[in-house]
Amino acid sequence: MARVVVDVMLKPEILDPQGQAVNRALPRLGFDGVVDVRQGKRFEVELEGPADEAALARVREMAERLLANTVIEEYRVRVEA
Amino acid sequence: MARVVVDVMLKPEILDPQGQAVNRALPRLGFDGVVDVRQGKRFEVELEGPADEAALARVREMAERLLANTVIEEYRVRVEA
Amino acid sequence: MPARIGVVTFPGTQDDADALRAVRVAGAEPVSLWHRDADLHGVDAIVLPGGFSYGDYLRCGAIARFSPVMESVIAAAHEGMPVLGICNGFQVLCESHLLPGALIRNDGMLFVNRDVRLTVEAADTAWTGGYKAGQEIVIPIKNGEGKFTADERTLDELEATGRVVARYLDNPNGSARAIAGVANAAGNVVGLMPHPEHAIDELTGPYPGPATDGLPFFTSVLQRLIDSELVNA
């Protein structure tokens, strides 16, 4: 069994209302020094077999077709250390 | 400027309807070999200053108080490579 | 043969009964379509109603888009069949790439249910022929992820080609350029965040009114079908 992580974030040019809401809340909670916050998704995919190249290619396809909406999001696939 | 990442996931014992919905959809899309999917959040926090110990401690507090709901979620703070 | 308008039910769809009622009130024959059934049962037009298909987990509309019925809907849409996506249905159409852009979390972060004022900007789509361009109407919205977003180039193109179907007067969710609905280039596919099917009846529509501003979406398509002699009057 292997765990592959897919990080999905809005593309930089798309405004991120969730990240902005967090960003606005921080000073009110007394947190300064934060320039920007962006909020995305993290998927932990547990594979039956090993995370070899073939498996990673499959996860990448999964991300491309389902986990991310590539009109507005970008994704990264990596094996969890 | 430094980027700190906060990963927030539901605690393993908590039901994750979102991850389950993805998990159930995968075989229908022709993806086999996935045992489990869990869906969480990823925050990218851009700091004004460096990501030194003091800054990380602040981000951890942010995660504890705002970014994660520690009743049902756990979080991890790390500096993005 | 009267016009048959299909209403698709996905698991988690909520407003299918309302859409079926709106179709009936408009004078067409409502036909229920099931997400697992690729057969469109001879319908002349299709409504993808609101709700929370697959719980809106992952992203709104993301999982529903892969259902067997959507393969047929996409194919039919490409051939010119009128398709209206309302709220969650709009999200499904965007996920299916039948419409540009995407719908993300509202600026206010919260679900908002409110009667809103819109202007109908494009009166030449399959679903808006019964309105006058620029006409102001009142229709409810109810969404948590209703903020329309697209890159600037796409937005410019939508504006330039008259594909912005409706615009909010008081943008309730932070939509780009206050866009409440868009159409595809051919004008047969329309996505709309507000719910016209909730504004078809004096008793249950917006109060204090006007209560039935949503009905023309459904009568428009009927007229279009009759005009194009796809069905008999």
Added chain:
Amino acid sequence: MSEHTYQADTVERAEASPETEQPYEALGVKDDEYARIREILGRRPTSSELAMYSVMWSEHCSYKSSKVHLRQFGERAPEVDFLLVGPGENAGVVDVGEDLAVTFKIESHNHPSYVEPYQGAATGVGGIVRDILTMGARPIAVLDPLRFGPADAADTHRVLPGVVRGIGGYGNSLGLPNIGGEVVFDACYSGNPLVNALSVGVLKKSEIKLAKADGPGNHVVLFGARTGGDGIGGASVLASATFDADKPSKRPSVQVGDPFMEKVLIECCLEIYAEDLVTGIQDLGAAGLSCATTELAAAGTGGMDVKLDLAPLRDATLVPEEILMSESQERMMAVVTPENLPRFFEICEKWDVISTVIGTVTDTGRLRMTWHGETIVDVDPRTLAHQGPVYERPYHRPDWQDALQADAPDAARLARPAGGEQLRATVLRMVASPNLADKTWVLEQYDHRVRGNTVLAHGEDSGMIRLSEESGLGIALSTDGNGRYTKLDPYTGAQLALAEAYRNVAATGATPLAVTDCLNFGSPEDPEVMWQFAEACRGLTDACQILGTPVTGGNVSFYNQTGSEAIHPTPVVGVLGVIDDVARRTRSAFETEGEVLLLVGE
């Protein structure tokens, strides 16, 4: 942990080891209750049986402190001919004419909503909607009477937004219009918010479903969500005290709802009902499988065999005690004849709902459960479901009651405003007070239009739903309660709550028919709280007699207190009314200029 290392506490083992120490106190079972369990069984309970008795005999499930007072709702109910199912079932059912019946009930989810506001409130909605579904009805609306601490208190800022988002998040996803409720702020609810939820459903009169397992040989089917380790703090104590040291693994402290699962479960059940495929049905709420199996068995032929290891699990490490106590949401249990089973499965498959036969109805009068072939439960189900302890808790009128009542505002302390300026100041103060302020921020988070039959909702005296588009037949519902009045005089306070809800329903043009109530109080072990409770029940019963509106069901929530400080006694009363043509409803707004205003009453 795998099943191989897990040694179940079997009936055989219990018989052979009568002196085994059992951690019953940690499960909330009292000495005398434990002694009674042993007496009933003629041996020590197995740990699974102990788990079941502990949950079934808990205050929450057995109503052991409230029962003696609740009885009068039934015994002294007004004589009416429209009551089809009274208190005691999952929800009451009333005849509203035209072959239609309506079922409605209110329930609390107070404490879970304090711990985790979003999930607590969400699962509260989920639970009450399943009660309505269980009666054979399509749920058609919800209402949510809420109480919070002061609007400017830090904890209210944590609790209120989460609760409102949770109620909206779950109810909206179910496609149920939210048509009313309350938002009340008072310092007494700091640390003890009240999250009550009412659901209403409609069904054909002839199609009422009951929770009973009849017909030996019929299948017992568990369907819906998998069972996880939710809400089983107590069971973990049991498992770890009795067994291996590596137990328990971590168990969630909070239940997470899956509204999507519940939505498909609703549609799935309605299709199953439409084809008349079940002989009995029960939802799994608090006390989960323990409750569903014992109540079904106790109400039916009386016997049931269950293979507990067949229950589909979300967490493979769960042991039988935990499975029995799990409060996982979005599950149902049905009794299905062998002929109907294939079609039942087909419909479940259509909706992607997991369904599993886990047992059989018998005529043995015993509820027997096995775990991988070994018998771990062998009880008379009635001893669990109906023969729990009943307490006559002592109560007395508080010493401070007279002083509190005497402390009436006199002219000096609460002078009437003199002149326009003072009147203006008073009005401004009132509209700015959180209890009277505009509630739009809350109401906009709720879908009140879905299903297209909402005739009246937010901002009106009561919510109103059209049942029939042909005839215009409809129902109206309002919930009301006032903890301050009830503290001043619990008997009258409960009556005022009823009177207010009754008036709100009548004001829309509907005829009030029946009542559901959620009795939110402090600790029943405090004689003064118990007095408030007894008085409120008596008051409500008397008022129901006078108004001719029977109580059809409800819920008791005790222990709403912080230390020795109890909340104001807060009976929340829901009144259901019927209107034969919703087009004749009356709105509360002024509609046209020049209308005449009349003040009716004193």
